[in-house]
Amino acid sequence: MVKDQIEALRRELEQHNYNYYVLSAPSISDFEFDAKLKELQELEAAHPEFFDSNSPTQRVGSDIASGFEQVAHVYPMLSLGNTYSEAEVQDFYERVRKGLNEEFELVCELKYDGTSISLTYENGSLVRAVTRGDGDKGDDVTANVKTIRSIPLRLKGNYPPNFEIRGEILMPWSVFDELNREREAQEEQLFANPRNAASGTLKMQNPAIVASRKLDAYFYYMLGEKLPSDLHSGNLMLARSWGFKISDATKICKTLEEVSAFINQWDVERKNLPVATDGIVLKVNSLTQQKNLGYTAKSPRWAIAYKFQAEKAVTRLNSVSYQVGRTGAVTPVANLDPVQLSGTTVKRASLHNADIIEALDLHIGDMVFVEKGGEIIPKITAVDKDARVLIGDKVKFIKVCPECGANLIRYEGEAAHYCPNENACPPQIKGKMEHFVSRKAMNIDGLGSETINLLYQNDLLRNIADIYSLKIPDLIRLERLGSKSAYNIQAGVEKSKEVPFERVVFALGIRFVGETVAKKLAFAFHNIEALEKSTVEELVAVDEIGERIAQSVVQYFADPLNIETINKLKEAGLQMSLSEEKLQARGNALEGLSIVISGTFKMHSRDEYKAIIEQQGGKNVGSVSSKTSFILAGENMGPEKLKKAESLGVKLVDETSFLSMINIENPTTEFTGLLF
Numbered sequence: 111m112v113k114d115q116i117e118a119l120r121r122e123l124e125q126h127n128y129n130y131y132v133l134s135a136p137s138i139s140d141f142e143f144d145a146k147l148k149e150l151q152e153l154e155a156a157h158p159e160f161f162d163s164n165s166p167t168q169r170v171g172s173d174i175a176s177g178f179e180q181v182a183h184v185y186p187m188l189s190l191g192n193t194y195s196e197a198e199v200q201d202f203y204e205r206v207r208k209g210l211n212e213e214f215e216l217v218c219e220l221k222y223d224g225t226s227i228s229l230t231y232e233n234g235s236l237v238r239a240v241t242r243g244d245g246d247k248g249d250d251v252t253a254n255v256k257t258i259r260s261i262p263l264r265l266k267g268n269y270p271p272n273f274e275i276r277g278e279i280l281m282p283w284s285v286f287d288e289l290n291r292e293r294e295a296q297e298e299q300l301f302a303n304p305r306n307a308a309s310g311t312l313k314m315q316n317p318a319i320v321a322s323r324k325l326d327a328y329f330y331y332m333l334g335e336k337l338p339s340d341l342h343s344g345n346l347m348l349a350r351s352w353g354f355k356i357s358d359a360t361k362i363c364k365t366l367e368e369v370s371a372f373i374n375q376w377d378v379e380r381k382n383l384p385v386a387t388d389g390i391v392l393k394v395n396s397l398t399q400q401k402n403l404g405y406t407a408k409s410p411r412w413a414i415a416y417k418f419q420a421e422k423a424v425t426r427l428n429s430v431s432y433q434v435g436r437t438g439a440v441t442p443v444a445n446l447d448p449v450q451l452s453g454t455t456v457k458r459a460s461l462h463n464a465d466i467i468e469a470l471d472l473h474i475g476d477m478v479f480v481e482k483g484g485e486i487i488p489k490i491t492a493v494d495k496d497a498r499v500l501i502g503d504k505v506k507f508i509k510v511c512p513e514c515g516a517n518l519i520r521y522e523g524e525a526a527h528y529c530p531n532e533n534a535c536p537p538q539i540k541g542k543m544e545h546f547v548s549r550k551a552m553n554i555d556g557l558g559s560e561t562i563n564l565l566y567q568n569d570l571l572r573n574i575a576d577i578y579s580l581k582i583p584d585l586i587r588l589e590r591l592g593s594k595s596a597y598n599i600q601a602g603v604e605k606s607k608e609v610p611f612e613r614v615v616f617a618l619g620i621r622f623v624g625e626t627v628a629k630k631l632a633f634a635f636h637n638i639e640a641l642e643k644s645t646v647e648e649l650v651a652v653d654e655i656g657e658r659i660a661q662s663v664v665q666y667f668a669d670p671l672n673i674e675t676i677n678k679l680k681e682a683g684l685q686m687s688l689s690e691e692k693l694q695a696r697g698n699a700l701e702g703l704s705i706v707i708s709g710t711f712k713m714h715s716r717d718e719y720k721a722i723i724e725q726q727g728g729k730n731v732g733s734v735s736s737k738t739s740f741i742l743a744g745e746n747m748g749p750e751k752l753k754k755a756e757s758l759g760v761k762l763v764d765e766t767s768f769l770s771m772i773n774i775e776n777p778t779t780e781f782t783g784l785l786f
């Protein structure tokens with residue numbers, strides 16, 4: 111019986127958990143544990159009727175989930191009915207006319223393409239910001255939202271004592287482009303569109319990074335018991351006077367002709383706006399009439415969204431080429447007959463991976479549809495099979511690396527193909543060096559990608575360690591590189607010897623080891639020798655380091671070529687251990703404790719508390735369990751957590767007691783900036 115099988119697996123995993131976390135005596139390898147957990151996850155997914163909120167799979171889920179408090183919406187966050195045709199807008203208009211049987215006005219607004227947010231104000235102060243979540247409850251992201259400068263924290267004028275206002279958080283195009291440029295330079299995965307970038311940013315655990323992302327917000331919907339106006343437009347105008355950003359592109363329309371003119375005007379003018387829009391929203395203006403029309407199960411009958419068509423073009427696929435990145439990931443790119451799309455000439459489109467090529471059933475010479483939705487890089491969405499006269503060769507993903515000829519590999523569970531020849535494949539070598547010298551790594555001035563290419567072509571650079579044996583006369587001898595640049599490079603190389611250990615770990619370019627993971631590794635192992643010797647078991651014991659990263663680190667240090675490189679870097683004088691100062695800043699007051707943070711705090715932000723816990727040797731976990739040592743409890747702690755804590759007998763520690771427990775009265779200066 112499947113039920114028995116599920117139960118047996120749960121018991122077994124619980125026992126292993128107990129052995130590991132309580133007894134500190136694991137009886138099974140992490141690899142075997144993960145395999146069993148995966149098996150259970152699959153069984154549970156196939157048999158939702160046996161769901162149990164206390165299953166070991168749920169513990170994993172909630173621990174991974176971010177540390178945001180879940181909050182129930184007072185008014186559910188509904189979505190809007192969607193249409194792509196003006197005929198359906200007409201149908202909507204008719205339904206409203208018949209439903210009301212009296213005169214009515216429609217408010218036409220732009221449909222902003224970001225991530226929705228609901229703000230609660232009490233006596234003119236922002237008290238809570240919650241994401242849409244599943245519509246009934248969302249994440250409390252107040253700390254992050256407070257960093258958005260265009261959102262008023264205190265209102266001005268004559269506002270009601272209690273109300274909610276909803277709107278859209280957006281990342282302006284200019285910020286999005288800049289962020290992606292930076293990510294590209296770091297070979298980090300790019301955000302596909304500003305919407306993803308905005309929602310990703312809002313879910314980050316560090317409000318300081320959120321603040322640097324320069325998000326913006328427009329508001330379009332007010333809710334509350336006693337709103338000041340019976341007109342939607344009236345409430346928005348008042349909200350503007352209290353300090354909210356309300357779009358200027360809002361118009362009251364009485365006829366379908368006026369609505370149609372609004373659509374046509376903004377389908378063109380929206381391209382000049384600083385933020386992304388994907389349609390317009392029509393709303394009945396009178397709140398009384400809104401009430402009379404009511405709701406369907408999912409959306410209001412008094413509003414509808416008209417979505418702009420994504421711009422499309424048809425063109426010919428001439429060939430597919432393959433690009434190899436720093437990590438060895440191979441990206442297929444379609445070469446097309448040039449075609450005009452949204453004001454630019456498109457010649458190339460991303461094909462993402464082998465599965466997508468297969469799903470499209472692509473053949474050379476096919477006429478393909480190219481679309482530029484909210485995405486920056488156009489994509490091929492379909493093949494016009496009727497236009498096939500002679501069928502060209504089927505596009506088959508390559509088997510060997512186009513740069514070095516090595517056989518490509520595909521990691522389990524990943525869509526991308528990789529060239530494994532990381533130490534001899536030219537774009538990978540050059541990419542590794544570009545990463546090594548980049549700003550957030552060794553920050554070596556003067557060594558841009560062109561110079562690296564020049565040095566590579568002249569056999570002066572084959573490995574990151576070669577950077578430290580570059581000689582001024584060798585550099586000056588090169589064409590295009592004057593003596594000033596040569597001295598510049600030398601100075602930059604010298605200065606990089608002071609770069610702290612955690613950044614050196616990041617600079618090595620170990621797969622899956624980004625900036626944050628590098629810091630975690632540096633703080634956990636203290637020096638390169640210890641990191642070199644670390645085992646998968648030791649690595650996964652570090653907070654937020656999973657099996658995939660651990661395997662990659664072990665594999666990196668198992669390669670003698672990498673050890674040789676590290677030894678050369680050591681000889682060159684790079685920082686290969688954590689500075690004394692940082693070592694000492696790390697305390698052990700919370701060593702071995704699992705702590706849940708819940709509620710809102712007065713003296714420090716949640717992120718500061720998280721950093722304090724980690725710096726004192728503790729572990730910050732997301733959900734309460736019998737293994738939780740205590741809860742650092744602020745005000746308005748979530749009722750679920752409170753209930754669970756009571757039933758498990760987990761004690762609550764308030765802010766002041768917590769700070770005295772670690773013997774620090776004002777840790778801000780000591781703690782922020784060190785870990786993050």
Ligand code: IVH
Nearest residue numbers: 188189190219220221222226330331391410
């Ligand atoms: S009104 C009950 N107005 O589109 C209706 N929504 O599918 C509340 N959106 O969740 C929404 N611009 O995230 C409204 N001017 C606008 C909007 C807008 C963008 C988003 C919002 C909503 C979704 C509806």
